[in-house]
Amino acid sequence: MVAKETKLKGCFILEPKVFRDQRGYFIESFNKETFKRLTGISSNFVQDNESNSSKGVLRGLHFQRGEYAQAKLVRVVRGSVMDVAVDIRPNSETFGQHVSVLLSGKNKKQLYIPKGFAHGFVVLEDNTIFSYKCDNYYNKSAESGIMYNDLDLQIDWKLSAEDLILSDKDLKLSGFKDIAL
Numbered sequence: 664m665v666a667k668e669t670k671l672k673g674c675f676i677l678e679p680k681v682f683r684d685q686r687g688y689f690i691e692s693f694n695k696e697t698f699k700r701l702t703g704i705s706s707n708f709v710q711d712n713e714s715n716s717s718k719g720v721l722r723g724l725h726f727q728r729g730e731y732a733q734a735k736l737v738r739v740v741r742g743s744v745m746d747v748a749v750d751i752r753p754n755s756e757t758f759g760q761h762v763s764v765l766l767s768g769k770n771k772k773q774l775y776i777p778k779g780f781a782h783g784f785v786v787l788e789d790n791t792i793f794s795y796k797c798d799n800y801y802n803k804s805a806e807s808g809i810m811y812n813d814l815d816l817q818i819d820w821k822l823s824a825e826d827l828i829l830s831d832k833d834l835k836l837s838g839f840k841d842i843a844l
């Protein structure tokens with residue numbers, strides 16, 4: 664496993680070592696000790712999630728408020744996405760900035776998104792399986808989000824707006840300036 668911090672402090676791209684043989688491949692998708700050694704972060708993941716999406720699906724930008732905030736370790740098992748993490752930590756030097764990373768079943772990259780970020784992804788291939796760990800439980804009443812195309816965030820989602828598929832909930836999210844932090 665190798666890890667590299669992004670321009671956003673505490674947000675890391677990780678690449679597991681891939682063991683290939685005649686049967687296929689093997690990776691350690693998460694190892695608490697290795698993760699701590701490479702990032703300095705003592706993780707305490709308590710929930711694993713998985714979603715399957717068609718090309719054009721955009722999920723996000725999501726976060727949970729206050730004490731329910733979640734750090735996430737995200738990856739793609741099959742297919743590909745462009746994954747986006749937005750720094751919404753009010754006192755951060757990079758407040759409002761984002762990183763975009765191509766995550767795919769092929770490159771096996773992972774993104775560690777600390778608490779205090781909004782997260783979303785756009786799916787680039789049909790039948791994409793997205794898998795992630797969270798260090799806090801889902802809490803419906805603490806759910807919040809930012810509209811994916813907010814002009815202040817300037818995120819290039821790669822696909823044109825008419826090809827995107829969003830949930831009704833995500834189509835009603837707030838603007839970046841209107842989120843209560």
Ligand SMILES: Cc1cn([C@H]2C[C@H](O)[C@@H](COP(=O)(O)OP(=O)(O)O[C@H]3O[C@@H](C)C(=O)[C@@H](O)[C@H]3O)O2)c(=O)[nH]c1=O
Nearest residue numbers: 712714722723724725726735782783784800801830832
């Ligand atoms: C996220 C989540 C959803 N659900 C339920 C609620 C709802 O009925 C159904 C689908 O939920 P959503 O539409 O919120 O799923 P989705 O849009 O995939 O939400 C996810 O998006 C990405 C970008 C994230 O960062 C995640 O943290 C999460 O917010 O699943 C849970 O039971 N547990 C969970 O942890």
